Amino acid sequence: MGNRDEIIRHLRTEVAALDTRLDSKNRLVESLREQLKAHETCTVDERRNQVFRRAAIDIVPEEGPREFSNLTPITVKDMGDALIALGGRLDHKFAEIRALSEITECVNAGVFFDEVLDHVFESFEKIIPYDRISVAVIEENDKGEALVRWPWARAKYDNLYVGKGYTTLLYDTGLEAIAEAGEPRIINNLERYLIEYPNSRSTRSVMIEGIRSSLTCPLVVRDKVTGFIFFSSLEPDTYMDQHVELFSQIAGELALTLDKSRAYEDLFLRNEFIKQVFGQYVTNEVAEAALSRDGPLTLGGDRRKVTVLMADLRSFTPMAEELPPEEVVDALNVFLGTIADIVMKHGGAVDNFIGDAMMAVFGVPLAKPDDAARAIACAIEMQNAMPLVNAEIEGRGLPDLAMGIGLSTGEAVAGNIGSKTRVKYSVIGNIVNLAARIESITSGGQIFASDATFQEVRDIVFTAGHLNVKLKGMSRLVPIHEITGIGGQFDIAKSLESVA
Numbered sequence: 267m268g269n270r271d272e273i274i275r276h277l278r279t280e281v282a283a284l285d286t287r288l289d290s291k292n293r294l295v296e297s298l299r300e301q302l303k304a305h306e307t308c309t310v311d312e313r314r315n316q317v318f319r320r321a322a323i324d325i326v327p328e329e330g331p332r333e334f335s336n337l338t339p340i341t342v343k344d345m346g347d348a349l350i351a352l353g354g355r356l357d358h359k360f361a362e363i364r365a366l367s368e369i370t371e372c373v374n375a376g377v378f379f380d381e382v383l384d385h386v387f388e389s390f391e392k393i394i395p396y397d398r399i400s401v402a403v404i405e406e407n408d409k410g411e412a413l414v415r416w417p418w419a420r421a422k423y424d425n426l427y428v429g430k431g432y433t434t435l436l437y438d439t440g441l442e443a444i445a446e447a448g449e450p451r452i453i454n455n456l457e458r459y460l461i462e463y464p465n466s467r468s469t470r471s472v473m474i475e476g477i478r479s480s481l482t483c484p485l486v487v488r489d490k491v492t493g494f495i496f497f498s499s500l501e502p503d504t505y506m507d508q509h510v511e512l513f514s515q516i517a518g519e520l521a522l523t524l525d526k527s528r529a530y531e532d533l534f535l536r537n538e539f540i541k542q543v544f545g546q547y548v549t550n551e552v553a554e555a556a557l558s559r560d561g562p563l564t565l566g567g568d569r570r571k572v573t574v575l576m577a578d579l580r581s582f583t584p585m586a587e588e589l590p591p592e593e594v595v596d597a598l599n600v601f602l603g604t605i606a607d608i609v610m611k612h613g614g615a616v617d618n619f620i621g622d623a624m625m626a627v628f629g630v631p632l633a634k635p636d637d638a639a640r641a642i643a644c645a646i647e648m649q650n651a652m653p654l655v656n657a658e659i660e661g662r663g664l665p666d667l668a669m670g671i672g673l674s675t676g677e678a679v680a681g682n683i684g685s686k687t688r689v690k691y692s693v694i695g696n697i698v699n700l701a702a703r704i705e706s707i708t709s710g711g712q713i714f715a716s717d718a719t720f721q722e723v724r725d726i727v728f729t730a731g732h733l734n735v736k737l738k739g740m741s742r743l744v745p746i747h748e749i750t751g752i753g754g755q756f757d758i759a760k761s762l763e764s765v766a
Contacts (some may be wrong), residue, residue: 567681638722668710
């Protein structure tokens, strides 16, 4: 468009011309007046102005873009036909804009690559004809050759020959020419095209499906062709030059949004992988909490109130020395896998495996009021599971395994411990040492808890008594309680079978 004064002059001429042909309350005239006022007051919406200028030109059939003052009066019939055509064109244009904006909304909402394309397939039929849509991306194989791979394809019929996973070399193909030119291509007679290019494997394959015409457009991201989108029809002569403008807009929008979608999907899958690996040690809830923290990973921690659970097999090491290593590892995996699953069931985090021992923590990264109670319920269920462990490892030459468990509650430092190249989320402090010391004096099948742990659950816990003991490295006697069960919502008691 020209400068503002020129635009205002044209709009005044057009409004004056339409005033002689249309009612002054006609929506088109009112809209052009609004645009004129907007230009005069410097509040114009340029995009809206262009739409209505084009609409005004459409009022006069088969005429070029001339000022209305130079035109002869038009008949009522011509005016009616033109207005009907105008309405259809505007509806179509607004449908295009709405469909394109919906693609962006899909991606901004975190929709996957395939879901964006499914939305296109289901919503674009009203604005462009097709029986099939597919997308191909340019990749590189192990030999450094450019490949075209189809990660998505969908049709209104079954049995796609060029479907998801189809690949072909880019070199010396029609797609290579499109990538180099960076321009859309219409083929309205694929049978004739195949005669001219008999080596086009993808063309031959889609023709088996019945496709007879296609519109192909490169997907360009940051001035680089990253792939192609194909609209295809079962009928010949489906696509016209007027489709190219819209198709280029669709391809331009899709190139950016699909790039974002694929990045989002890659990030999602990466996080899912991290959660899957992390989730082998902690519950999904704990993994989510750790992964959702903002900011970079830093060393250090903060004080937390936690309950530490230490579990260890009694007299396992000397027994294992007489058995093949494979048998020992197999038996240990059964044992550790069983008790780790029980820890996660009760919302704890497996902090570490140390030979035939395990350390679990309740209260990090998320603290809950019933951390100590869940730890005790977990310990009881672990002891009750030992007969099942022994049944599974029967026949390996090992005697029945028996486990002792120690529990302590109090403040510890929880956080990222290690170096910049290797970090572990863990807890350290006196209560960790206390849990280890308590566990060391247990016999097979016993659960001992510190007084602090007992005080947390004293109203619902069951014990076989308490005593004051001298623990290694501690100058004072330490009160401990032998746990036999817990009531409340847990309602679980240690079975006699778990006692060695």
